[in-house]
Amino acid sequence: MTKFLKRRQFITAGLATAASASGLGTAVYFADRYGLIPPDHTGIVGIGETLTYATQRLLTSGHSLAREFKRSDISKVPIVNGPHPTDEKYLALLAEGFENWRLSIEGLVARPVSFSLEELRRLPAESHITLHACEQGWSYIAEWTGVRLATVLDLAGARPESRYVVFEPFANPNQSRTVVRALWESVDMADALHPQTLLAYGMNGEALPADHGAPVRLRLGRHLGWKNTKYLSRIVITDRRDLYRKGGGTWYGGI
């Protein structure tokens, strides 16, 4: 009798394991097809990252908007997190008001383009008063003005198979070593096309100050501060999963 029960338990356990394994495999397959697997899905940390990213992607799939505030909520002191680059190239551009600065859009596009600051300013502009919070814990509210990244991607003709938009800033070796900054950063297409995602050239009614990322910074409504790359110099649209960022830590910044 006990032998029979043991065999039954063994078969049940075996079937349960097989069912779970195939269920998990199917889930992963469909998650990948629907873009729910983040590029940093490897390793033990990757499990948490995948669960977080997949859940948040599904939750925010309706282009949900980050909270926006009133003009009276704007912080008197927008916190500066580290100084701007002080190498010759950047300082020269800064001195001439970024007249010779160009933002090039490259990669999986039909028409690689580059924009001057004036040209960006002439594109349809939007302003959003949103919260900017650092992972460390501080936060402030400001109004950012710029052109929607979606507009720029449309002008360049981003290909349908593109997956990520990579943002390359000016190198900033001047940045304090203790403030973590990736050498480049990226977002997925959902965040790139989001209505609150701007290439911001204005802040609180004036030109974006150097300490806040002049001439243009990425402004994401639904991500922490470190995703909002400052001092943009190049944008690359790609379908590759291995270019997503250069720097440690997580990729998804929505939590």
Next chain:
Amino acid sequence: MSAGSQQKYVRLISEANVEAAVETASTPRHIALVRITHWIVVLSVLGLLVTGTGILVSHPRLYWGETGGVGTPSLIDLPIPFIIGPSVWNRPFHFFFAWVLVLTGLTYMVGSFITQHFRKDLLPAKADLRWNRIIAVASEHLRWRRPEADAVSTYNVVQRLTYLAVVFGLFPAILWTGLAMSFGVTSVFPILATALGGHQSARTLHFTCVVLLLLFVIVHILMLCLAGFWRSVRTMITG
């Protein structure tokens, strides 16, 4: 009573005692669901505490409302220096342990309803829900009085109320205040942040709830010492 019926009476009593003893021996003090989830939660809370502290000390000031930073008035300035970014891995591990905690917690919740663990072991008896009863039990423990042998086989009213408060109040509060700091989540449910007073209020409350959890853990361990620490730990492993 005749000698014959006396013997029968003694035999019935001793049989009943043996039966009761056998039942107590084979019924675990804690069911497997409680034992397994308990230790997984202990590990994840440890992980969350370590990584959470790492994140906190990168900016050891607490604010209220939506905004705050160096140069703005704060609610509390913790007396420690700013230790920024020695490890970028605090964040991903914090969320890894958060997932372990949430998935284990859900398993415990669903399983406890199914096995009636809540009803049988944690719900206080109506007769016990009186202030004089609660105060009596609490003062017994404050005076470090060892519980009687039969008192350890079931949770007293103070334990029941505390565990229920931690399971249904404190842990959900920690989760809520944590998610309220996520811009992704608050873009769908802004009320999670606005109901608390804003982003910085959520952060301060998250830290406050964790301190309350730590106080619970300290008292929990002290009470285990009162009841016999290693015996209690063994019971929570083997039943």
